[in-house]
Amino acid sequence: MIKNTQVILKSTPEGEPNVSNFAFTESDIPTLNDKQVLCKTLYLSLDPYMRSQIAGRHISGSIKPGDVLHGETVSEVIESLDEHYKVGDKVRCMGGWQKYSLHSAKDLNKISEHINPSSYALSVLGMPGLTAYAGLVWQAKPKAGDVVVISAATGAVGSMAGQLAKIYGCKVIGIAGSDAKCAYAKEQLGYDECINRGTEDLASRLDELCPKGVDIYFDLVGGEILNTVSARLAIGARIILCGLMAEYNQKERIGGPPPGFWIRSRAKIYGLVVYDFEHRRQEFIDVCLPLINNGSLKTREDIAQGIAAAPEAFCRLMKGANMGKALVKVS
Amino acid sequence: MIKNTQVILKSTPEGEPNVSNFAFTESDIPTLNDKQVLCKTLYLSLDPYMRSQIAGRHISGSIKPGDVLHGETVSEVIESLDEHYKVGDKVRCMGGWQKYSLHSAKDLNKISEHINPSSYALSVLGMPGLTAYAGLVWQAKPKAGDVVVISAATGAVGSMAGQLAKIYGCKVIGIAGSDAKCAYAKEQLGYDECINRGTEDLASRLDELCPKGVDIYFDLVGGEILNTVSARLAIGARIILCGLMAEYNQKERIGGPPPGFWIRSRAKIYGLVVYDFEHRRQEFIDVCLPLINNGSLKTREDIAQGIAAAPEAFCRLMKGANMGKALVKVS
Numbered sequence: 001m002i003k004n005t006q007v008i009l010k011s012t013p014e015g016e017p018n019v020s021n022f023a024f025t026e027s028d029i030p031t032l033n034d035k036q037v038l039c040k041t042l043y044l045s046l047d048p049y050m051r052s053q054i055a056g057r058h059i060s061g062s063i064k065p066g067d068v069l070h071g072e073t074v075s076e077v078i079e080s081l082d083e084h085y086k087v088g089d090k091v092r093c094m095g096g097w098q099k100y101s102l103h104s105a106k107d108l109n110k111i112s113e114h115i116n117p118s119s120y121a122l123s124v125l126g127m128p129g130l131t132a133y134a135g136l137v138w139q140a141k142p143k144a145g146d147v148v149v150i151s152a153a154t155g156a157v158g159s160m161a162g163q164l165a166k167i168y169g170c171k172v173i174g175i176a177g178s179d180a181k182c183a184y185a186k187e188q189l190g191y192d193e194c195i196n197r198g199t200e201d202l203a204s205r206l207d208e209l210c211p212k213g214v215d216i217y218f219d220l221v222g223g224e225i226l227n228t229v230s231a232r233l234a235i236g237a238r239i240i241l242c243g244l245m246a247e248y249n250q251k252e253r254i255g256g257p258p259p260g261f262w263i264r265s266r267a268k269i270y271g272l273v274v275y276d277f278e279h280r281r282q283e284f285i286d287v288c289l290p291l292i293n294n295g296s297l298k299t300r301e302d303i304a305q306g307i308a309a310a311p312e313a314f315c316r317l318m319k320g321a322n323m324g325k326a327l328v329k330v331s
Numbered sequence: 332m333i334k335n336t337q338v339i340l341k342s343t344p345e346g347e348p349n350v351s352n353f354a355f356t357e358s359d360i361p362t363l364n365d366k367q368v369l370c371k372t373l374y375l376s377l378d379p380y381m382r383s384q385i386a387g388r389h390i391s392g393s394i395k396p397g398d399v400l401h402g403e404t405v406s407e408v409i410e411s412l413d414e415h416y417k418v419g420d421k422v423r424c425m426g427g428w429q430k431y432s433l434h435s436a437k438d439l440n441k442i443s444e445h446i447n448p449s450s451y452a453l454s455v456l457g458m459p460g461l462t463a464y465a466g467l468v469w470q471a472k473p474k475a476g477d478v479v480v481i482s483a484a485t486g487a488v489g490s491m492a493g494q495l496a497k498i499y500g501c502k503v504i505g506i507a508g509s510d511a512k513c514a515y516a517k518e519q520l521g522y523d524e525c526i527n528r529g530t531e532d533l534a535s536r537l538d539e540l541c542p543k544g545v546d547i548y549f550d551l552v553g554g555e556i557l558n559t560v561s562a563r564l565a566i567g568a569r570i571i572l573c574g575l576m577a578e579y580n581q582k583e584r585i586g587g588p589p590p591g592f593w594i595r596s597r598a599k600i601y602g603l604v605v606y607d608f609e610h611r612r613q614e615f616i617d618v619c620l621p622l623i624n625n626g627s628l629k630t631r632e633d634i635a636q637g638i639a640a641a642p643e644a645f646c647r648l649m650k651g652a653n654m655g656k657a658l659v660k661v662s
Binding site: 057059227242247257258261263264267268269271273 | 572586590592598602
């Protein structure tokens with residue numbers, strides 16, 4: 001009988017997680033009941049919001065010691081009691097950090113054969129891509145000439161948002177954590193500029209690069225960067241609040257900018273949760289798939305090999321050491 | 332020759348202003364040049380934003396020691412070199428804290444005779460009323476059944492916003508600084524509830540009164556109250572950032588709530604500056620004047636007598652000791 005390998009949270013990390021916070025467990029594959037579908041995990045998506053689940057602060061639920069970690073996967077059907085799914089179908093589902101997962105058919109989403117490689121259903125055409133599209137296009141509504149600033153500029157969401165902003169004719173300034181990421185942002189993703197937040201003074205660089213202020217800020221980090229950008233908004237600015245990388249490793253939430261910054265710029269600020277845009281996913285794919293196929297949108301995936309590599313890959317992600325969308329190729 | 336009496340800032344206050352921060356000066360009335368109009372001040376509007384001008388933080392400009400204080404007035408034309416204005420016309424203008432003011436005709440706005448008393452052009456049908464209407468109706472877009480929280484509930488803006496929210500069929504919770512204000516909010520303005528922020532625990536009272544969270548928060552204060560309300564938002568909440576009473580008397584700006592509160596509630600936050608809605612003033616008056624005339628919208632003015640009373644009336648306003656729109660009847 002095949003055994004399932006699962007990654008469980010061993011202990012709740014304080015600050016940055018490390019591999020000792022995780023453990024592996026082996027278990028039997030449950031037998032299928034009515035309408036259930038058994039899947040083999042092909043790719044597991046690793047995302048910063050998982051740190052927030054572990055901290056008990058995420059809207060999608062909490063992960064406590066002993067729990068199998070949650071996560072979206074691209075999986076392949078290996079056994080099915082539902083007529084809509086047959087062995088070999090590739091699906092997107094909440095497979096979690098494990099080799100096999102059992103689902104009700106209603107919790108599966110078939111992946112179009114046009115999405116190739118199928119890992120794109122977790123990256124550029126998946127949740128991060130939809131997040132970037134929803135925030136930038138549907139919420140912030142970019143206009144040609146807008147000055148757009150994007151933190152975590154080369155991350156899964158940021159890299160997509162930056163490229164989309166260029167397509168809309170914006171001036172796009174990235175913020176990233178290393179010279180290598182800044183070079184990648186400018187040379188591969190088309191950012192006009194990218195500020196290394198570790199070695200450059202963000203405030204003075206923004207003053208220099210955005211003399212008329214920032215029209216759109218796509219915020220993936222919160223904390224001090226949100227504050228610094230908020231002090232430099234143009235009239236009518238839009239801010240997409242979408243990630244909190246600065247506080248995911250912290251015990252407490254970090255306060256936001258003084259509201260006076262937002263009043264004086266007449267800013268519109270949008271809290272973005274990608275689940276709200278699930279019903280528009282096809283519309284997003286219809287726009288972006290051709291742009292990927294014709295090379296207008298580039299993507300990069302940082303793929304760790306095997307489920308055993310998942311904890312380390314996640315810890316690298318939470319240090320910002322990944323380059324591109326963090327994935328684990330499970331089988 | 333008539334002499335003008337002006338109120339100047341004598342010294343920049345630290346913290347709450349007091350009357351010793353102000354001084355009076357007498358000066359000659361200048362002679363009129365081309366197209367100018369000389370006005371006698373009837374009513375001077377006192378508003379919290381003036382504290383921000385004195386602190387040098389307001390978008391409309393700064394007041395330094397020695398400057399005559401700025402302010403909107405209802406004034407009467409007493410001499411005119413412009414054909415569009417004749418002696419006796421009542422106008423709304425930036426007359427400032429003084430008995431007489433000289434203007435270019437283009438800086439005057441005639442007050443319709445339907446606005447009666449003319450002081451309403453500074454209160455319920457003036458800038459505070461337009462602020463409330465723009466924020467609540469045009470930005471927050473209230474729906475029947477929405478739970479609306481309004482800080483500074485009985486102030487010039489809050490009292491209008493609260494009554495408008497009731498007209499839209501919302502459940503309206505006020506926050507105010509005294510039992511007398513809370514009683515006025517409930518008994519006269521129609522608030523469903525009003526929380527005394529000085530004697531009641533805001534967090535637990537909001538939990539009790541808004542078990543499903545807050546749909547609209549009209550924020551006139553910033554600071555800790557904004558934080559406490561932001562922790563209790565319903566999905567799809569709207570926040571109007573419109574005033575910063577909590578920081579006007581402070582040396583530094585006060586930080587805002589953790590952005591995570593706004594992400595999880597998918598909030599839309601709007602920075603409101605009433606000047607942006609000046610072009611829609613008539614639309615607002617057309618809606619609200621009949622509501623005032625038929626008693627659906629009530630108003631209350633806290634009128635000090637004589638220009639000499641202006642500093643003390645302003646200090647009372649900045650302590651929250653006024654009840655209703657703070658005005659000075661100058662002549």
